[in-house]
Amino acid sequence: MTAMNATTEPLVKARNVHKAYESLEVLKGIDLDVMPGEVVVILGPSGSGKSTFLRCINHLEAIGRGSIMVGGEQIGYRLKGDRLVKLSANAIARQRSRIGMVFQQFNLYPHMTVLQNIIEAPVGVHGENRAAAIENAERLLARVGLSDKVHSYPRQLSGGQQQRVAIARALAIRPQLMLFDEPTSALDPELVGEVLNTMRDLAEQGLTMIVVTHEISFAREAADRVVFMDDGHIVEQGKPDDVLGNPQHPRTKAFLARFL
Amino acid sequence: MSTQHTTDVSPSGDASVRDVANAHTPFRYDRLILWLAVGAVVANFAWIVANNENFGWPVVRQYFFDPTVMQGLYVSLGLTVVAMVLGIALGLVLAVARMSTDRLASTLSAWFVWFFRGTPLLVQLIFWYNMSTLFPVLSISIPFGPTLASWETNSVITPMTAAIAGLALNEAAYMAEIIRGGLLSVDRGQGETAEAFGMTRARSLWRVIIPQAMRSIVPPTGNQLISMIKATSLVSVIAMADLLYSVQSIYNRTFEIIPMLMVAVIWYLLITSILNVGQGYIERYYSRGDRRTGNDGPAEKPAATALAEEASH
Ligand SMILES: Nc1ncnc2c1ncn2[C@@H]1O[C@H](COP(=O)(O)OP(=O)(O)OP(=O)(O)O)[C@@H](O)[C@H]1O
Ligand SMILES: [Mg+2]
Numbered sequence: 101m102t103a104m105n106a107t108t109e110p111l112v113k114a115r116n117v118h119k120a121y122e123s124l125e126v127l128k129g130i131d132l133d134v135m136p137g138e139v140v141v142i143l144g145p146s147g148s149g150k151s152t153f154l155r156c157i158n159h160l161e162a163i164g165r166g167s168i169m170v171g172g173e174q175i176g177y178r179l180k181g182d183r184l185v186k187l188s189a190n191a192i193a194r195q196r197s198r199i200g201m202v203f204q205q206f207n208l209y210p211h212m213t214v215l216q217n218i219i220e221a222p223v224g225v226h227g228e229n230r231a232a233a234i235e236n237a238e239r240l241l242a243r244v245g246l247s248d249k250v251h252s253y254p255r256q257l258s259g260g261q262q263q264r265v266a267i268a269r270a271l272a273i274r275p276q277l278m279l280f281d282e283p284t285s286a287l288d289p290e291l292v293g294e295v296l297n298t299m300r301d302l303a304e305q306g307l308t309m310i311v312v313t314h315e316i317s318f319a320r321e322a323a324d325r326v327v328f329m330d331d332g333h334i335v336e337q338g339k340p341d342d343v344l345g346n347p348q349h350p351r352t353k354a355f356l357a358r359f360l
Numbered sequence: 361m362s363t364q365h366t367t368d369v370s371p372s373g374d375a376s377v378r379d380v381a382n383a384h385t386p387f388r389y390d391r392l393i394l395w396l397a398v399g400a401v402v403a404n405f406a407w408i409v410a411n412n413e414n415f416g417w418p419v420v421r422q423y424f425f426d427p428t429v430m431q432g433l434y435v436s437l438g439l440t441v442v443a444m445v446l447g448i449a450l451g452l453v454l455a456v457a458r459m460s461t462d463r464l465a466s467t468l469s470a471w472f473v474w475f476f477r478g479t480p481l482l483v484q485l486i487f488w489y490n491m492s493t494l495f496p497v498l499s500i501s502i503p504f505g506p507t508l509a510s511w512e513t514n515s516v517i518t519p520m521t522a523a524i525a526g527l528a529l530n531e532a533a534y535m536a537e538i539i540r541g542g543l544l545s546v547d548r549g550q551g552e553t554a555e556a557f558g559m560t561r562a563r564s565l566w567r568v569i570i571p572q573a574m575r576s577i578v579p580p581t582g583n584q585l586i587s588m589i590k591a592t593s594l595v596s597v598i599a600m601a602d603l604l605y606s607v608q609s610i611y612n613r614t615f616e617i618i619p620m621l622m623v624a625v626i627w628y629l630l631i632t633s634i635l636n637v638g639q640g641y642i643e644r645y646y647s648r649g650d651r652r653t654g655n656d657g658p659a660e661k662p663a664a665t666a667l668a669e670e671a672s673h
Contacts, residue, residue, distance in 0.1 A: 158556055190560050197558025207553040211571045211648065221557040224567060255650065273557065 109172065111136045111277060111308050112157065116166035119152055126152045128332035129166070134277075134310060139303045141319040141340075142312045144329035145355055150312040153329070154279050157310070158199045159192050170199065171276055197225050200270030204282040206262045208254035208269070214241070215250045218269045226273065233272070240268040244298050260291030264298055271302075278302070280311040316359045320344055328352045416619035423610060423623050432606030433627055436592045439602065443527035444588055448581070450528065451535025456565065458540055469536065476533035482594050484530055488522035489598040523595040531588060538580045542573035574646040582639035586632045593624075603627060 110133035119127035126149045134140050142150050155161045157168055159176045168175045176192055177184050187195070209217050218237040222228040228236075241247050244264040254262055263283055270278060280299065284292040296318050303309060303322040313319065319326050319340055326343040328336045330351045336343055347353045376382065409415060423429055454472060457465040476484070487494075492513035499510030517525075546569050554564030596605035603624050611620040 160552060160556060193555070193558045193560050195558075196556060199556075201553075201556040203549065203553065205549055207547075207549045209550065209553075209568055209572075210650070211646075220567065221559070224563060225558045253648075269557075 108135060110134055110169075111138075111171055112310070113169040114153075114157070114166070115168075117153070117156060117163050117168060118165035119149070119156060119161060119163050126332055127156070127163070130329075130332075130334055132327065132334065134308060136308055137306045138324045139307075139309045139311065139322055140325050140327055141323040142310065142327045142329055143314070143316075143319060143355070145351075148329045149332045150329055151281050154201075154281050154310065154312055157277075157279060158196045158201060170195070193225075197221070197273060198276045200273055200275035200278045202263070202266050202270050202278070202280045202283045204285050206254070206259070206266045206286070208262055208266055210254050213251050213253055214246070214257075214265050217254070217265060218272045221269070221273050237268070237272060240271050241265075243271075243301075244268050245294075258291060259287045260294045263287065263291075263295045267295070267298055267302075276308065278307055278309045280309065280313070282312055282314065284313065284315060316344065316356070328355070330355075414618060415622060416616055419614075419616045419619035420622050420626070423607075423620060424626070426610070426623075428606045428610060429603070429623060429627075432601055432603040435601055435606075436589065436603040437631070439523055439527060439592045439595065439600075440585070440589050442524055443531055443592075444585055446524070446528035447531025447535050447584075447588075448539075450532035451539050454532060454536035455539035455543060458536065459543060473533045473536050476530050477537075481526065481530050481591060482597065485522065485526040485594055485598055488517065488526045489519065491517045491522070519595070519598050519600040522598055523592075523600045527588065527591065527595070531584065534584060535581070538584065539573070539577055541580075542575075542577035543569055545576045546572045571646070575643075575650075578639065578642050578646060582635065582642075585635055589631055589635075590628060 112132065112134035114130055114132040117127050117130040118125070130149075130153055132140075142153070144150050152161060156163050157170065157175065162176060167177075173195060174184075175195055176187055178187055178191075179185075208214075209220065212220065215234065215237055218240065219228075219230070219233040222233040222236070223230055238247070238250065241250060244267055246261060246264055246268070249257060249261060249265070254265065257265065267283075283299070284295050287295065292315070296315060299309070299311070299318070300322050311318070311323070323340045325337060326340045327334055328343060328347075328349070328351070330349075336347065336349045336352045343352065344356065347356055410417065454469045458469040458473070460466055496513055497510050498513050498516055499507045501507035501510075543565075550568055550572065551564055554568040555561075559567070592602050593604035595602050596608060599605075601609070607620040607624045611617045614620075
């Protein structure tokens, strides 16, 4: 897509990102650019730091070294002259407010109906008009195929339905960037398809997405670029056909061998 | 499809005989005898108490709605409500402070709870009441600096303010721990999700975490409320005319100690019974959206929720 166009600025610019939990180094220098409209799938063995990297992008985790820029703003910090200062909690909340996130465990608000889940951030954070937010929520629910569940509570839905509501909820904030952390890993195999189809639609409509998943088929069909992470490093990246069809790094080869 | 299975499988007996819907519960004679025996003991005890002249039932009846008793009852109820509301509000602030990443806030909160839980309520009340002997003048001033405003302690600390301060601060310490427990019981992913969607910490507490914490906060708070009603009787030692103090003032005159105490006991029991019922309603409200309670969605869309219920089983 636009990835090769030198005139466009990357939407996400991660530089030399390091992250450690106490003495455990989880990210050891990640460099990654994501162009507007690009769909990047991150693959890698368990514990390689994929979730951690995703959570650093919207500052759910603070990074130890390096920098992350989203939409031209440095996440969590601000340049004051030539001094870098930490942002306040409320300023960070504002930076996050256009980054949608979908979690492995759905994390819908169980005490709210599907509709309330979706309009909570648009109305409460972005100050959208309630009626307009409801209209938008109904449109999004139709898009994920759940128009009949508007007034259900999350516990009354199947896992696949809950995850599609979670996707609608993330779309409701009109995100410039969507982060997916293993959105299908907690689902029964027969429910994975409905969620992946929804995500494929979003990818086709030009939403910028970073997706951590173990679904190789999704990576092959929907990704513009596949990034392979191992032990806190990006060891290989490129077009899906190249990385998946003809991996160069031994770790990538070993990882992909399990899916053949 | 189930009938097909049962006819195939049942080794002996007809399928309809095996159907548990037709099962009989054997009559338990031993349980019946136990019920009768316990019933007889309770009835006998009630009979003895009702006919024991020392309880002075006519006196109980005579004073049950006595103006002095009623006045005391209002004071007890009013104190309970005010102390409880203040205690819950301050308890919430303390709980949030205790859980915050701000070291100063969490340390101050921990000390507060340590002090007010660690000393007897009766002693705290007496201290508040005798504040003027410790600090004759109360003033607002810059630490080690000039004084901005000051009051005579005796004009500020009446039995009423001493009682409210003592009960509310003590209650806040207990409520802080109850609320903190409730907040901790909510899945961490919930607060994280709210944050990821750009909610401020205050908003995520108010909209996402506290409503879910209420399910585990309400039952112990009901306990606290009932304890509080009885704890208000302690304020009689600082000459606050609550329910207990007013029946005492009557029996100090008439020497009908037991009948007057019975008046107070029956009133306390009546109030706590009403509160038990109220607690049940509140608990049901906060468990909405929980499938285990069979609680449906809002009434306007019964068909959709019924469908969803079916699909989820
Ligand atoms: N909050 C934490 N405290 C300490 N260690 C952590 C924490 N979160 C993650 N880790 C560690 O960081 C490492 C990377 O975790 P991460 O969740 O990013 O892996 P992942 O690539 O997403 O794996 P998976 O595919 O299993 O989800 C793991 O070794 C994990 O134990
Ligand atoms: Mg992970």
